[in-house]
Amino acid sequence: MCGIWASLGLSPDKRAIDLVAHRGPDGDGWEEIATQAGPLALGHRRLAIIAPDASGLQPMTYDDRYVIVFNGEIYNYRELRDELTALGRSIRTKTDTEVLLAAYAQWGEACLSRCNGMFAFVLFDKQAQRLFIARDRFGVKPLYYWASPKGIAFASEIKQFTAVEGFQARRDERGAWDFLVSGVFDHRRETMFSGVQQLRGGEYLSIDLAAWRPGGVPAPRRWYELPRPDSLALPMEEASARFLDLMRDSVRLRLRADVPVGTCLSGGLDSSTIVCLMSELIADDPNAQQHSFTCAFDTPGLDEWTYAKAVNEQCGTTSHIVSPSAEDLWAAIDAMIWHQDEPFGSTSIFAQWSVFAEAHKAGVTVMLDGQGADEQLAGYHPMFGAALAGHLKKLRLQRFVNEIKAIRRRHGTSMERLTGLVLASLLPRGWFTPILRLTGRSPAPAWLNTGFTAANEGDLLGSLRVPRTADASPLGALCAHQLTTTSVPMLLHFEDRNSMAHAIEARVPFLDYRLAELTIGLGEAHKLVDGETKAILRRAMEPILPSKVTNRQDKLGFPTPEEVWFKGPLRERILAAADETVEAYPTIFNADQVRRYARDMLDGRVPFSFALWRIICFGRWGQRFGVAA
Template sequence: MCGLYASIGFEPDEQRIDIIQHRGPDGRGWEVYASGSGPVALGHRRLAIIDVSDAGLQPMSDRSCRYHLIFNGEIYNYLELRNELMLKGETFYTDSDSEVLLRSFMVWGMECLHKLRGMFAFLIWDEREKTLFAARDRFGIKPLYVFEGVGGFAFASEIKQLIGLKGWSGRMNVARVHDFLSAGVSDHTAETMFEGVRQLRGGEQVIVRADGSVPRAEIRRWYPATAGHLDLTERDAAARFRDLLDASVRLHLRSDVSIGSCLSGGLDSSAIVCLMARDLPADAALNTVSACYPNKEVDEKPFMDAVVGRTGANPHFVYPRADDVFDRAAEITWHQDEPFGSSSIFAQWCVFEAARKAGIKVMLDGQGADEQLAGYHGAFGYHLVALRQQRKIGQIARTIIERRRYHGAPMSPPVREHVLPLLPAGLAGWIGTKLPPPAPQPPYYDWLSGPLIRAAGNPNGPLALATASLDLPPIVDVRTLCLTLTYASNLQMLLHWEDRNSMAHSIEARVPFLDHPLVEFNLALGNCHKVVGGDTKRVLRRAMNRILPSTIRHRRDKLGFSTPEEAWFRGPLRERVVAGIEASLTLYPDLFDPAATRAFASDMLEGRRPVDFTLWRIVNLGIWGETFGVTV
């Protein structure tokens, strides 16, 4: 896990690699080459994980000095690839996965990407052909930003490295800011919230030709965003899932430094920790790090304690404080590069901060399972629509009843929408009269309706844009929802936040649920293996039988790195929330309707409507604008 920078045609500037020293405190490399399109700079900051000797420093060159590599990430199957290459006559001079990646490219060219199991963003300069090749892993675990300025291209691990390049505007991308404010979605397209800065998306590669006066770039997908179809029994699906996840965890434990895990107490992180306990050597310590709160509504410590008791892990607990949400907000925003969606990102920050203090350098985490396996409660709506279309009234009734039992969800709205249309008119009418009337809706405020939004916002919504941008099918059921969440929207946003929070503390975050054989299997599974009655992630629950504590395997609530945001915002942080909203209104008045925004916020803070993440998004937009000097 490292940080990188490359440019063609721009004046080489080593500060652009030093600004991300946090990504790589263990080594530094900088080289400049000549091309017909101007100077070519390659810079690297190293976080040493595999072969921690200086032999792994980058840029890394082959013996002929034709190819030069800078690489951020891990190739988990590097030992297998190394053996395969040695059988082809290749000789290795280090024990690093970086050299395996370099030689894989030399032997197999761009086709080597399909052999890699891991997370990666890397660039290779071909000195003979005067081309720069770059690629990003299948799901976008590791970042890679691209900026095309006046006379040149630049690539970076973080957006802040690109500030001030010739052609940099420092302006807001209003359409993407609109998506963030209205729906809390980011990283769902190639664009960022900075005008003119794009990212190479997961599964994309680019070749920049620098053999002429103006560099030319060609971007294409190397990994298609698709899903197959599997027809398996519950038993067979669970067994295959367990084998794939266990194999992934074993690969993700390859490390020459200390290793631990984030533990929230939910299904996903608990499954990772329980499998780690089975796969780690007997003399290896299993460290977990967790965020806890006195507020019982969001505190998951009893579940964490159950996992610790089952595995014998060495637990580390951190207790995020309300005041630190704002005291650390500018620092976290600087590391994140873009505004982030809720105070839960602050809780995750605290977990990685505690991990660093505990001396842990690699952390496994459970990101990715919810997107592949329909772990979010929003999936129930799509599930019910599909059942209604199939006229499966028994399964609809079971889902509605179990959602009420497990989650306290109201029954009347889904009965009206999904049951009554399937009944004879007379019976439907009679049942309709027995249902309680719909709950009154809170007042609607058109708060996000300033002239800039009307002129340059996204009128179609972020999910529709995300789906269309990768030519994915429209979201009509659980399967298509999982496809979009995994490849095009939610997952990329969560990976962005995790990468920045972990790297801010010089920690490598690994995500075993995103081993591509496991992802491909999960996306090919039918809906019946994901949502069943009131359960989400059915195949995971069944696969972890006798591995997870039963109290966790049967959990139905959904928290993650939650904070007591409602209590904090209505209590000790209220004045700072109001001041933050006013600061954003002052900084960007043309985005908002100020009166409607204030009324909307007041309803939440006064208890007339539930507090949601919108308040923090408005506040954090202003913090981002101030931190980076973003204009409109």
């Protein structure tokens, strides 16, 4: 886990890698190479996880031909090393970086499909005069690029481009609209910064320096695709057994490290699964010590400690608990925004931030976390609509009725809410706006200026619409879309920045591609059964998890008492921050409406929502990065 930088044609400036020193406190490297297309600068900051001695320093050269800066981990590097040495490749170090270099030398771009891991890297082939830039299947590790008339640059974090002559922080209008209206970002190649783009998960760039010209950006190419949803049919017993085998092996691979490994533990199904499987896997190691980290609040409806405690007691885990306050949140806001690079939709990520801070304090360098499970397994309650729509489309009317009854019985979901969710999954795109209103989401808030709204609302949240195909169930398509486009990329952004801010490597076992191919291939099957979410995970883990965790029906996951804090100790600061935002960005916000909305929400005259935080965070982000009005 590290920070990387590469620039071609631009004046080399080591500040670009120093800006992410937090990503790699264990070493740094910088190399400048003369090429036929101009100077190539490669920078690296190292967080030493595997082979922590000097043999792992980067940029790393292989066979006097290939040089790389690499961020991430190749979990199956031992198996790849054995295969490559059998083919005659010389590998001197114990690092996964050299294995990746040897794999590229042996197989070229096809090496990507052989890697089970999370990675973002820039590799230069001196002989072929070619740059090869790639990102892992689901985009666990970040990789951004920015081009100017003088050259092109690649980075782990957007802030690194501020070190380049000619870069200006300007907002992307479409990105600002999608964030302010819906709270999402990272769902497009474009970012919140105009001109800054990212490789999507499963993409690569190949740049022939002989043909490339400054200012040019070649089109990214896909190297990985998920299987078609509903392409795999398995009975529950076989599917859950296969799920457990793959999940166990995923955790096993992600325990490979030469530093202490711990786990995030919210008390939910996903994180509890990881803790319990890790406990099994290290049971025979007398020197192993398992640490879990939990964020707990005494606010009714938000405290999951009783569930986390049951898991810790069963596994004999050394538990660490953090309970940050409203004051802690306010003190951390600017640092969080700087590390995140882009504004975020609620304060819930502060709980995760606090957990990683505690892990760093405890000396744990690698943390396993549960991202990706809800999206693959239909763990979010709004996904009820897609599941029910699938039954209607296939005329499974009795099951449709039975599922509605079960959902209402287990979760108390209203018929109005269910009706809106089902219609949103079934009706054509032209009906999208009124259906959003039925489901409680206003597409054009009154607190946005009419000019800003008119310029952006025409293709309302277009990239968020789930692709509809005749051969995929609504739920199967939705799971795949959330995994690759909407929910997971955004959560991985939070995970990466929160962990790296505290020099922690976060690993996500549910995003092992073998597991994702099983769950997506199953489509709608074994996900929502008799009103119970994530049915296949519950069945697989039933003998392993504490029963009170297996039988949980609510969904939280490191939340914060945002409403309590905003209406109480932070009230005046929230109102002041809203004022600052509207004054800084008058072309976006209707000042009177924002102020009225903020007071009405804090006084309880309108329902509490995360929209107020989005307004505030957008303003603080703009100030922090000097984004022009």
